Amino acid sequence: MPYVNIRITREGATPEQKAELIAGVTDLLRRVLDKNPATTVVNIDEVDFENWGIGGLPVLDYRAVQTSQSKAQKP
Amino acid sequence: MPYVNIRITREGATPEQKAELIAGVTDLLRRVLDKNPATTVVNIDEVDFENWGIGGLPVLDYRAVQTSQSKAQKP
Amino acid sequence: MPYVNIRITREGATPEQKAELIAGVTDLLRRVLDKNPATTVVNIDEVDFENWGIGGLPVLDYRAVQTSQSKAQKP
Amino acid sequence: MPYVNIRITREGATPEQKAELIAGVTDLLRRVLDKNPATTVVNIDEVDFENWGIGGLPVLDYRAVQTSQSKAQKP
Amino acid sequence: MPYVNIRITREGATPEQKAELIAGVTDLLRRVLDKNPATTVVNIDEVDFENWGIGGLPVLDYRAVQTSQSKAQKP
Amino acid sequence: MPYVNIRITREGATPEQKAELIAGVTDLLRRVLDKNPATTVVNIDEVDFENWGIGGLPVLDYRAVQTSQSKAQKP
Numbered sequence: 001m002p003y004v005n006i007r008i009t010r011e012g013a014t015p016e017q018k019a020e021l022i023a024g025v026t027d028l029l030r031r032v033l034d035k036n037p038a039t040t041v042v043n044i045d046e047v048d049f050e051n052w053g054i055g056g057l058p059v060l061d062y063r064a065v066q067t068s069q070s071k072a073q074k075p
Numbered sequence: 076m077p078y079v080n081i082r083i084t085r086e087g088a089t090p091e092q093k094a095e096l097i098a099g100v101t102d103l104l105r106r107v108l109d110k111n112p113a114t115t116v117v118n119i120d121e122v123d124f125e126n127w128g129i130g131g132l133p134v135l136d137y138r139a140v141q142t143s144q145s146k147a148q149k150p
Numbered sequence: 151m152p153y154v155n156i157r158i159t160r161e162g163a164t165p166e167q168k169a170e171l172i173a174g175v176t177d178l179l180r181r182v183l184d185k186n187p188a189t190t191v192v193n194i195d196e197v198d199f200e201n202w203g204i205g206g207l208p209v210l211d212y213r214a215v216q217t218s219q220s221k222a223q224k225p
Numbered sequence: 226m227p228y229v230n231i232r233i234t235r236e237g238a239t240p241e242q243k244a245e246l247i248a249g250v251t252d253l254l255r256r257v258l259d260k261n262p263a264t265t266v267v268n269i270d271e272v273d274f275e276n277w278g279i280g281g282l283p284v285l286d287y288r289a290v291q292t293s294q295s296k297a298q299k300p
Numbered sequence: 301m302p303y304v305n306i307r308i309t310r311e312g313a314t315p316e317q318k319a320e321l322i323a324g325v326t327d328l329l330r331r332v333l334d335k336n337p338a339t340t341v342v343n344i345d346e347v348d349f350e351n352w353g354i355g356g357l358p359v360l361d362y363r364a365v366q367t368s369q370s371k372a373q374k375p
Numbered sequence: 376m377p378y379v380n381i382r383i384t385r386e387g388a389t390p391e392q393k394a395e396l397i398a399g400v401t402d403l404l405r406r407v408l409d410k411n412p413a414t415t416v417v418n419i420d421e422v423d424f425e426n427w428g429i430g431g432l433p434v435l436d437y438r439a440v441q442t443s444q445s446k447a448q449k450p
Contacts, residue, residue, distance in 0.1 A: 022128030053247030053267030097278030172353030203397030203417030322428030342428030
């Protein structure tokens with residue numbers, strides 16, 4: 001009877017990938033806790049880039065910083 | 076002062092039906108727990124079919140299975 | 151197949167009152183949107199006073215202000 | 226490592242304003258609780274007017290009532 | 301950078317089982333969507349029986365009904 | 376009218392610190408988006424260590440790994 005909410009950035013996850021997430025997490029709960037798949041509910045929320053923050057920045061700005069930092073570190 | 080989050084599949088709930096849900100759950104909290112409607116907040120989240128899983132399947136696949144099973148059971 | 155999350159302050163809701171909330175909101179979704187009660191999941195979250203804010207204040211401070219204001223307004 | 230979910234009505238918040246919210250709440254958690262900004266995740270959910278209820282009404286109806294009441298109170 | 305919220309009834313999941321859930325869902329997101337485990341956050345919420353509703357009933361009442369029905373169906 | 380959910384690990388945040396979070400995020404929403412503090416609701420959820428995962432590990436295991444890695448990196 002579990003409820004699972006998976007939140008990811010909206011960047012092109014396909015219906016097949018979402019089906020894999022739903023099947024995978026439902027099976028995980030069955031294996032680990034013997035939860036009944038019949039009443040396991042999964043919600044996937046896709047969040048626009050500008051609405052997702054990490055490290056104090058919108059995610060695209062954050063990724064840009066990460067990329068430039070890793071470039072700068074190369075000899 | 077309650078907060079209520081109602082999550083349903085996105086399949087054409089009308090503004091009138093949503094208003095009924097908002098009024099209904101706000102009134103329920105007033106009747107059962109004497110909660111003040113003035114500060115009761117309701118959020119309805121409509122979730123796309125491919126983002127809603129039940130029984131380990133995306134909901135449309137789940138419904139297709141249910142339908143074919145119930146047909147198969149008829150004599 | 152809806153999922154409903156009801157959040158209230160933790161202040162002594164009884165099991166009977168919670169059962170009423172569960173029955174009431176499940177029935178509301180059946181009546182308004184023809185949702186199947188069998189797969190309607192309800193979660194009630196009880197939140198400690200110091201973890202609930204309204205009007206920029208923890209809820210007990212907020213209530214104290216409201217009470218003193220309404221007393222002050224009486225002739 | 227905190228997770229923050231900010232829910233607002235969808236009414237034209239700009240990317241700059243959202244970036245301010247993300248920066249502001251991440252900094253708040255750093256200042257008050259010494260939380261690491263690097264692993265602070267913020268999600269902003271914008272909710273359509275008809276999906277947001279307050280005072281038992283969809284938010285636009287609620288605002289209309291508030292406006293007409295405040296007009297009626299003026300001498 | 302995903303955020304996953306797993307909600308289960310509070311009935312004795314061990315720290316080892318919770319660690320399995322955390323590892324499992326983090327790995328699932330890496331395999332299916334190439335999400336970075338380093339910034340994948342998982343929250344497990346354990347909900348008391350009387351706060352979890354299914355089929356319009358608190359979960360223990362629901363299970364009692366299911367059990368008595370399955371007994372009644374046996375020849 | 377915003378709703379904000381702040382989730383942190385349960386590790387001794389005081390009522391004063393929580394009041395600061397509530398005041399701070401309510402004020403942030405007023406400054407950035409002109410949101411009315413009177414109807415801004417904040418919920419703080421404190422999550423036990425074993426229920427919080429990051430990097431595929433329960434948070435205490437994760438911190439132990441981080442600490443040993445940073446020690447190992449020192450000359």
